[in-house]
Amino acid sequence: MGGRRGSRTQRKHFKQSRENVWKRPKTESSSDPNNPAWQPFATQNPSFDEYYKEQRIVSPEEWDAFMEMLRKPLPAAFRINATSQFCEDIRSQLANDFMKSLQAEAIEGGDLEPIKPLPWYPDNLAWQSNFSRMQLRKNQTLERFHEFLKLETEIGNISRQEAVSMVPPLFLDVRPDHFVLDVCAAPGSKTFQLLEIIYHSAKGRFLPDGMVLANDLDVQRCNLLIHQTKRMCTANLIVTNHEGQHFPGCRSHKNISNGSETTNNLEQSITQLLFDRVLCDVPCSGDGTLRKAPDIWRKWNGGMGNGLHCLQIHIAMRGLSLLKVGGRMVYSTCSMNPVENEAVVAEILRRCGGSVELVDVSNELPQLIRRPGLTKWKVRDKGVWLPSYKDARKLQRNGIVPSMFPSGKNYADLTNNNQKSENGESVNAEDVVQPDDTISSIDDLEEEVSDLPLQRCMRIVPHDQNTGAFFIAVLHKVSHLPAIPDKSSTSQGKLSTRSELYENLSDQATEEINGLEVSSVDGADEKILEVASKAEENISEMALEAADEKISEETSEVDEKISEVALEADLVDDEPAGGAPESNSSEAADKKTDSAKTGEKRKLQIQSKWKGVDPVLFFQDETIINSIKTFYGIDESFPFTGHLVTRNKDANHVKRIYYVSKSVKDVLDLNFRVGQQLKITSVGLKMFERQSSREGSSAPCSFRISSEGLPVILPYITKQILYASPADFKHLLQYKSIKFADFVDADFGQKAADLMLGCCVIVLREGK
Numbered sequence: 001m002g003g004r005r006g007s008r009t010q011r012k013h014f015k016q017s018r019e020n021v022w023k024r025p026k027t028e029s030s031s032d033p034n035n036p037a038w039q040p041f042a043t044q045n046p047s048f049d050e051y052y053k054e055q056r057i058v059s060p061e062e063w064d065a066f067m068e069m070l071r072k073p074l075p076a077a078f079r080i081n082a083t084s085q086f087c088e089d090i091r092s093q094l095a096n097d098f099m100k101s102l103q104a105e106a107i108e109g110g111d112l113e114p115i116k117p118l119p120w121y122p123d124n125l126a127w128q129s130n131f132s133r134m135q136l137r138k139n140q141t142l143e144r145f146h147e148f149l150k151l152e153t154e155i156g157n158i159s160r161q162e163a164v165s166m167v168p169p170l171f172l173d174v175r176p177d178h179f180v181l182d183v184c185a186a187p188g189s190k191t192f193q194l195l196e197i198i199y200h201s202a203k204g205r206f207l208p209d210g211m212v213l214a215n216d217l218d219v220q221r222c223n224l225l226i227h228q229t230k231r232m233c234t235a236n237l238i239v240t241n242h243e244g245q246h247f248p249g250c251r252s253h254k255n256i257s258n259g260s261e262t263t264n265n266l267e268q269s270i271t272q273l274l275f276d277r278v279l280c281d282v283p284c285s286g287d288g289t290l291r292k293a294p295d296i297w298r299k300w301n302g303g304m305g306n307g308l309h310c311l312q313i314h315i316a317m318r319g320l321s322l323l324k325v326g327g328r329m330v331y332s333t334c335s336m337n338p339v340e341n342e343a344v345v346a347e348i349l350r351r352c353g354g355s356v357e358l359v360d361v362s363n364e365l366p367q368l369i370r371r372p373g374l375t376k377w378k379v380r381d382k383g384v385w386l387p388s389y390k391d392a393r394k395l396q397r398n399g400i401v402p403s404m405f406p407s408g409k410n411y412a413d414l415t416n417n418n419q420k421s422e423n424g425e426s427v428n429a430e431d432v433v434q435p436d437d438t439i440s441s442i443d444d445l446e447e448e449v450s451d452l453p454l455q456r457c458m459r460i461v462p463h464d465q466n467t468g469a470f471f472i473a474v475l476h477k478v479s480h481l482p483a484i485p486d487k488s489s490t491s492q493g494k495l496s497t498r499s500e501l502y503e504n505l506s507d508q509a510t511e512e513i514n515g516l517e518v519s520s521v522d523g524a525d526e527k528i529l530e531v532a533s534k535a536e537e538n539i540s541e542m543a544l545e546a547a548d549e550k551i552s553e554e555t556s557e558v559d560e561k562i563s564e565v566a567l568e569a570d571l572v573d574d575e576p577a578g579g580a581p582e583s584n585s586s587e588a589a590d591k592k593t594d595s596a597k598t599g600e601k602r603k604l605q606i607q608s609k610w611k612g613v614d615p616v617l618f619f620q621d622e623t624i625i626n627s628i629k630t631f632y633g634i635d636e637s638f639p640f641t642g643h644l645v646t647r648n649k650d651a652n653h654v655k656r657i658y659y660v661s662k663s664v665k666d667v668l669d670l671n672f673r674v675g676q677q678l679k680i681t682s683v684g685l686k687m688f689e690r691q692s693s694r695e696g697s698s699a700p701c702s703f704r705i706s707s708e709g710l711p712v713i714l715p716y717i718t719k720q721i722l723y724a725s726p727a728d729f730k731h732l733l734q735y736k737s738i739k740f741a742d743f744v745d746a747d748f749g750q751k752a753a754d755l756m757l758g759c760c761v762i763v764l765r766e767g768k
């Protein structure tokens, strides 16, 4: 493993295992029970039983209850969007209407409570219904409730999300001014939740000071995320498409403004993209979702977690390196497997050597039932139990690494009697055995126990509170990460992992310091001593920075490849479902022939560092901005300068103008300064759109306000805005055209007649 080659293999492995979780093969028979070919999913798998019984994730006495719950369909869960203006109405409709009206149906089905708020989720904002998704879809009596869920989801007032998947963001302790990185974010349920938390805790201020950067490796899944988060109408989100383990460092040495800043603001602009909070909800084997995706029963095998372990460590390590000192990171998976969970956490704690602590959160969310993390577990490979790395060596299991085991020990380090193995690692000669040596009985083997406080991790199991399973660990960065050698996975003479880069770079830095120290002692040069001590302080930072540069060079190559593939597959060139400012915007190409469109688009994309991705540009055309300001009478206090972005360099052909928060603007500024390291697939809130109708294009202002952006700018609009009575508002919705004289409120009719040609805003006046 390690290096680019390793990560590609891991990605392939991930994609294969991913299918287990999300896809049912097309060839499989339909789910119609009247079809004779139909077979229900087998909800058993002997290897699963053997594996988890041995891992003791639940006690032997609980085993049957655990398995029984795993075989039941998962109840539907959803969250009310705390920032929605209808939040209170929805909560009360659930508590006062649906809780009662669904009772009869629930009793018939043997459940006591039809729907209930999840007791551990703050403010009764998350609910669980004891009806499965299937029941909701099929049962006539539940139709009204199902329709309610569908409609409110579409509008963005509620989000359907598995109950346990709501847990990780709650442990992140996000505040409104935080910069949050969601490293593996698609399809975006937790991103949406994070944005909600940021907005809700900002308590109605103009826009929160914080932002969320949602990243995912998979461009198609990024589009799902964009679609999902579009319902939030946010200016505080950036969506990027990178490998999490190689996420760019964005560190600038220069502090140059784009010309839009005052000196005061310039002093405060950021020089490195670091985050207050990081969520690493990493790719995993997903067996915690068995109740939702029962096809996993058939495909599950004990090796699935082993193949993801190293990738998970790399993503988590990158997350930690992008976390500010003092910041919090949550590592989570929807897998029950200790190799993907406790083993990963243990390895990152070892690599961070005291700079990162595992937080005891037992006092947080006390109503959430969870189990402490394991301190002992075993590794299974190709049907054989391996209690320690020593055993993996004996059996020459190349895919097994020391970090998968509780001690994390590479036993070769502990002996004097060493020899070099094939891959350059030391092996105790006594331990070298033939591959056909087998381990007969697991009971004969020595059991490893971790000495790290892994009981502070949390495992949620299904039968504790009728949910799916999840694993969560909360980490706190107390100081800069050290330069750590990655002994567990080193291949000789090759820099392949980030930690190896750290090691190598930190060695160089140490040599420099040693040199300086010698000369300073010899020449008693105080200046040199000062520089030396400063250099020493900065070792890990230097290592990080140089590693970032190396990694980001490598990443851009691979990411360009991904872009090419996406372009070929027409993923990038299509207008996305949500219409957000994705890389695929086709602004410049409007009203041109297809080939001219393609030519122009390619030209624009060439200006971008990322192939197939239109660059994000600050929109600074004063003529257009002033015409918008004047036409809508936008109050001077509305922050315009530097907050408008587009994907098109040619102002005459800009079709959409997006609005970004101050936090996002700062990140975009930095991204320019560091040579566009971020591959941005979506950013900003669509605020203005060029009028396309004939009447509209002859209006004094050629841009209309988009409905997504309206809530943000509404309080600042002083012209082209009218307040209608409910009766007139209804008429406006009902009829395509109305004569001014026909409005019920004559004054409203007169004001409407006085409007300038073009877009206007009609606000519904409160009725009686």
Ligand SMILES: C[S@@+](CC[C@H](N)C(=O)[O-])C[C@H]1O[C@@H](n2cnc3c(N)ncnc32)[C@H](O)[C@@H]1O
Pocket (backbone or CB within 6 Å): 011, 014, 165, 183, 184, 185, 186, 187, 188, 189, 190, 191, 215, 216, 217, 218, 221, 242, 243, 244, 245, 281, 282, 283, 284, 315
């Ligand atoms: C468990 S899912 C994340 C679910 C998401 N956090 C949510 O709540 O909706 C894992 C995600 O990781 C992405 N992924 C896989 N390998 C990755 C990598 N190397 N870097 C970043 N993302 C990756 C997958 O595309 C997938 O969307």
